[in-house]
Amino acid sequence: xxxxxxxxxxxxxxxxxxGVNLRVETGETMVIIGxxxxxxxxxxxxxxxxxxxxxxxxxxxxxxxxxVGEDEINHxxxxxxxxxxxxxxxxxxxxxxxxxxxxxxxxHLAPEEIERRVKERLRLVGLSGIEDLMPAELSGxxxxxxxxxxxxxxxxxxxxxxxxTTGLDPIMADAITxxxxxxxxxxxITSIVVTHDMTSAYKVGTRVAMLYxxxxxxxxxxxxxxxxKDPLMHQFIxxxxxxxxxxxxxxxxxxxxxxxxxxxx
Numbered sequence: 001x002x003x004x005x006x007x008x009x010x011x012x013x014x015x016x017x018x019g020v021n022l023r024v025e026t027g028e029t030m031v032i033i034g035x036x037x038x039x040x041x042x043x044x045x046x047x048x049x050x051x052x053x054x055x056x057x058x059x060x061x062x063x064x065x066x067x068v069g070e071d072e073i074n075h076x077x078x079x080x081x082x083x084x085x086x087x088x089x090x091x092x093x094x095x096x097x098x099x100x101x102x103x104x105x106x107x108h109l110a111p112e113e114i115e116r117r118v119k120e121r122l123r124l125v126g127l128s129g130i131e132d133l134m135p136a137e138l139s140g141x142x143x144x145x146x147x148x149x150x151x152x153x154x155x156x157x158x159x160x161x162x163x164x165t166t167g168l169d170p171i172m173a174d175a176i177t178x179x180x181x182x183x184x185x186x187x188x189i190t191s192i193v194v195t196h197d198m199t200s201a202y203k204v205g206t207r208v209a210m211l212y213x214x215x216x217x218x219x220x221x222x223x224x225x226x227x228x229k230d231p232l233m234h235q236f237i238x239x240x241x242x243x244x245x246x247x248x249x250x251x252x253x254x255x256x257x258x259x260x261x262x263x264x265x
Contacts, residue, residue: 001026001158001190002047007056008214009042016042017053018214029184029191031205033198033236035245038211040194041085044160047192048080049073060158074106081151081159081189085166087143089135089150095122096131099150121149124186125179141172145179152183159183161193165200173200180204198237202226210236212245 002024009017016039024030034040045051047058049065058065060079068076089098100118103109109117122128125145135143144164151159164180165173177200184191184204195201201208202222209219210233218225218233228234235243 001061002192003057003059004043004047005057005059007043007046007058008054009039009046009051010054015214017046017056020056020211020214020216022209022216022219024190024192026190027188028206029180029193029204031193031195031201031208032211033196033201033208034211035236036196039214040211041162043211044082044162044192044194047158047160048077048082050077078102078106078154079157081154081156083144083147083151083159083161083164085163087147089138089143089146091135093135094131095127095133095135095138095146098135098146099131099153101150102154117153118149121153122146124152124183125149140168141175144168144176148179148183152187152189156189158190158192161191161195163195163197164193165195165197173197176200177203198239212236 004020004022007017007020008015020043022030032040032043042051046053047060047065049058049068052066065076090101093101096115096118097104099121100114103114103117118131119128122130125148127142127145127149130138130142135146138146161180164176168176180191180193181204183189193201193204205222207219208222208225209216210225211217212232218228218230220228225233225237228237231244235245
């Protein structure tokens with residue numbers, strides 16, 4: 001369903017994506033792992049078509065996202081649901097208005113049909129009866145679930161998850177992970193999950209790919225990734241301070257391989 005071909009993106013002199021190649025099959029859940037700031041969220045924005053590459057393609061069902069005309073772009077984006085980091089709810093809108101936002105703005109559905117969909121999607125994420133609450137009245141976990149209800153309200157073919165467990169305690173993070181699994185099993189949607197939470201990655205992923213220095217350096221099933229001999233991947237998935245991932249990326253103290261001493265970056 002999704003094919004990313006030789007994708008490049010720089011911001012000024014800072015190169016973020018350096019030839020990303022990745023294929024996501026219909027109905028699978030692809031997890032993309034990598035360090036904070038490595039370009040995972042930038043990659044999602046390209047898949048959504050809200051950021052244009054310097055070169056390369058993102059093909060969805062064989063159509064290049066960047067060839068879609070202005071008249072078609074909103075229809076195209078309705079096929080993609082997005083759970084943003086931090087849920088990104090509109091503070092001034094009720095839960096009902098947040099979940100149904102795209103339907104109110106970009107469809108001609110009757111208000112009764114939008115209301116029905118909103119209630120059904122909230123029920124799917126375990127939040128029936130909260131339509132009139134404001135985001136400030138919700139816990140962090142509830143905001144994530146409302147964000148997911150909004151993502152699936154347009155009945156998309158694809159859902160993108162940007163760090164879905166960030167900022168949650170381990171129990172709530174596991175609850176969100178289970179919810180992602182249930183949505184996948186029930187709706188049979190193609191999913192891409194960006195995360196550095198390896199517990200969640202192993203649990204939800206059909207396959208896992210690692211982004212490093214602007215490229216996908218390896219991909220495989222959760223078991224293949226867990227048992228990978230690649231030193232870069234092994235260091236990341238085990239969370240070790242020692243390894244080949246360069247100290248310049250650490251943004252703080254690091255351990256230089258072999259000398260056993262701490263240094264400030």
